[in-house]
Amino acid sequence: MLRLLTEIISRRIKKETGKIKGFEYETLSLKVKIKGPARKSYILPAGIRGKTFTIERIVFKDWTIKKGDLIILNQDETRKCISTLKKGTVVKRWRNFTKKDIDGDGNHEIVFDNPFLTAVVAPQYGARLWQLRNNGTMNNELFGGNFIRDKGYIELGGIEETLSKQGKPDELWNGKFKSEKSNDNNSICFSYKMKKEKGISVRKQFTFYNEFPGLLKTFNIIFKPEKTKKKDKKKKKQKKSIRLTQRVFFAMGGIPDYHNLFHIPTKSGINTIRFNKPLFKRGWEDEAWWEWQHLYFSPDPGTVVLERENSNDILLFFFNKEELDFIWTGDKKRTPRLHITYKEKKIEPKKKKKYGTLIAIANDFSFQKQEVLFASRGKATGDFVPLCFVYYSKRNKSKQSISLQRKNINKTNEMLNLKVPGIPGTFFYYTTIENKETMEVTASIKDKNLKVKVELEQ
Numbered sequence: 001m002l003r004l005l006t007e008i009i010s011r012r013i014k015k016e017t018g019k020i021k022g023f024e025y026e027t028l029s030l031k032v033k034i035k036g037p038a039r040k041s042y043i044l045p046a047g048i049r050g051k052t053f054t055i056e057r058i059v060f061k062d063w064t065i066k067k068g069d070l071i072i073l074n075q076d077e078t079r080k081c082i083s084t085l086k087k088g089t090v091v092k093r094w095r096n097f098t099k100k101d102i103d104g105d106g107n108h109e110i111v112f113d114n115p116f117l118t119a120v121v122a123p124q125y126g127a128r129l130w131q132l133r134n135n136g137t138m139n140n141e142l143f144g145g146n147f148i149r150d151k152g153y154i155e156l157g158g159i160e161e162t163l164s165k166q167g168k169p170d171e172l173w174n175g176k177f178k179s180e181k182s183n184d185n186n187s188i189c190f191s192y193k194m195k196k197e198k199g200i201s202v203r204k205q206f207t208f209y210n211e212f213p214g215l216l217k218t219f220n221i222i223f224k225p226e227k228t229k230k231k232d233k234k235k236k237k238q239k240k241s242i243r244l245t246q247r248v249f250f251a252m253g254g255i256p257d258y259h260n261l262f263h264i265p266t267k268s269g270i271n272t273i274r275f276n277k278p279l280f281k282r283g284w285e286d287e288a289w290w291e292w293q294h295l296y297f298s299p300d301p302g303t304v305v306l307e308r309e310n311s312n313d314i315l316l317f318f319f320n321k322e323e324l325d326f327i328w329t330g331d332k333k334r335t336p337r338l339h340i341t342y343k344e345k346k347i348e349p350k351k352k353k354k355y356g357t358l359i360a361i362a363n364d365f366s367f368q369k370q371e372v373l374f375a376s377r378g379k380a381t382g383d384f385v386p387l388c389f390v391y392y393s394k395r396n397k398s399k400q401s402i403s404l405q406r407k408n409i410n411k412t413n414e415m416l417n418l419k420v421p422g423i424p425g426t427f428f429y430y431t432t433i434e435n436k437e438t439m440e441v442t443a444s445i446k447d448k449n450l451k452v453k454v455e456l457e458q
Contacts, residue, residue: 045106
C-alpha cells in the first residue's frame with residue numbers, strides 16, 4: 001500500500017555484471033535516506049523520515065543509478081524498511097480486539113474475530129472496514145485493489161464513506177481517524193474533524209457480536225458552525241446540506257469477475273445483476289440477464305445481497321430504506337461496486353445525523369415477501385462446526401422459532417432476538433455447534449417459504 005521516496009547517499013557493486021536477454025546488469029547495494037511518502041495521499045509512519053536503510057537492487061548498466069538520485073522503493077523494499085526501522089510492529093491485545101499491522105505500512109489495523117468472521121478496520125485510512133473474511137470459506141469478501149487513480153486517489157478497497165453526491169472520494173476516504181473511548185467491550189469508535197468542510201465532524205462506531213455472523217457499522221455526522229465575522233469575505237461558505245454515500249468494494253471470494261452477483265430485493269421479488277459479462281459469448285439464465293451497471297431507487301426492504309456464483313460466499317447489507325435515495329451497482333473498470341446513497345439532509349447546528357448498516361456473512365440465503373433467512377458456517381474446531389441461522393422480517397415481532405433438520409430428524413428451536421438500532425424490522429438468530437458427521441443441516445421457518453441448507457464440509 002505505502003511506497004517510500006528515498007535519496008541514494010552511497011552505492012557499491014555487490015556482484016559483477018551479468019546479462020539478461022543481451023542487456024548487461026549489475027547488482028548494487030544502495031544506502032538510501034527516506035525523504036517521505038511517494039505520493040501525498042500515502043500516510044508516512046511517524047519516526048522514519050530522514051533515517052537510512054540499505055537495499056539491494058539489480059540495475060541495467062545502461063540505466064544505472066548514482067549517488068544523489070531519487071528512487072521509489074517497491075512494496076517489498078518498503079515493508080522491509082518499515083519493519084527494520086520500526087523494529088517490527090508489535091501485535092497487541094486490546095479488550096476483545098487485536099492491534100496488528102496487516103499490510104506492512106507501519107500502522108496498526110484493528111482485528112476482531114468470532115467463529116464466523118474476521119473483520120479488519122483501518123483507522124489511518126478513513127476508519128474503513130477494510131477486510132471482512134468469511135471464516136467458513138476462509139475468503140476475504142471485501143476487495144482491496146490498491147489501484148492508483150487520477151489526481152492521487154488510491155483505490156484501497158473495503159468500505160468507504162464520502163459526502164459526495166456521485167460517491168467520488170473526498171477527504172473522508174483516507175482521513176486519519178482518532179480512536180475514541182467506548183464503554184462496550186465489543187465496540188470501537190473513531191472520530192475525524194473535516195478540514196475542507198468547516199464545522200463538520202464525523203464519528204464511526206463498529207459493534208461486533210460474539211455468536212452472530214455480522215457487525216453493525218454506525219456513521220454519525222455532527223455540525224458545529226464556526227463563528228465568522230461578516231467582514232471576512234475570504235472564508236469559505238459553510239455547507240448547508242449533506243449527502244452520505246457508502247462505496248462498497250467487493251469481490252466475493254477475492255476475485256473480481258463475472259461470477260459476482262448483485263441481488264436487489266423489491267416488492268415483486270429479487271432482481272439479479274451480474275458484474276460485467278465475459279469477453280467470450282455465452283448464454284445466461286433469464287434471471288441474470290441484466291445490464292451490469294444498474295440503478296435502483298429505494299429497494300424494498302432495505303436489503304442488498306452480494307453473492308459469488310457457484311460458491312458459498314454471500315454478503316448481506318441491511319439499512320433503513322426510508323433514508324435511502326438510490327443504490328447503484330457496477331463498475332466500468334476493475335472492481336464490483338455497490339454505492340448506497342442516502343437522501344440529502346439539511347444540516348442543523350449541534351444536531352447529529354446517524355446512519356446504520358448491518359453487514360452479515362452467509363453461505364446460503366432465502367428471500368420471500370420482504371423477509372430473509374440466511375445461514376452462516378463458522379470455522380471448524382476439530383470435528384465440530386459452528387452454525388448460525390438468522391431470520392429478518394420487516395415487521396416487528398416478539399418471538400420466532402426455527403426448524404432444523406439433521407439426517408431426517410426435525411427439531412424446533414427458539415431464536416434469540418437481536419436489537420439493531422436504526423434499522424427497522426426484527427432480527428432473530430440461533431447458534432449451534434454440529435458434528436461433521438451430520439454432513440448437512442437444513443433450516444426452515446414455519447408457515448414461510450424460507451429454507452436454507454448448510455454443508456458442514458468445505
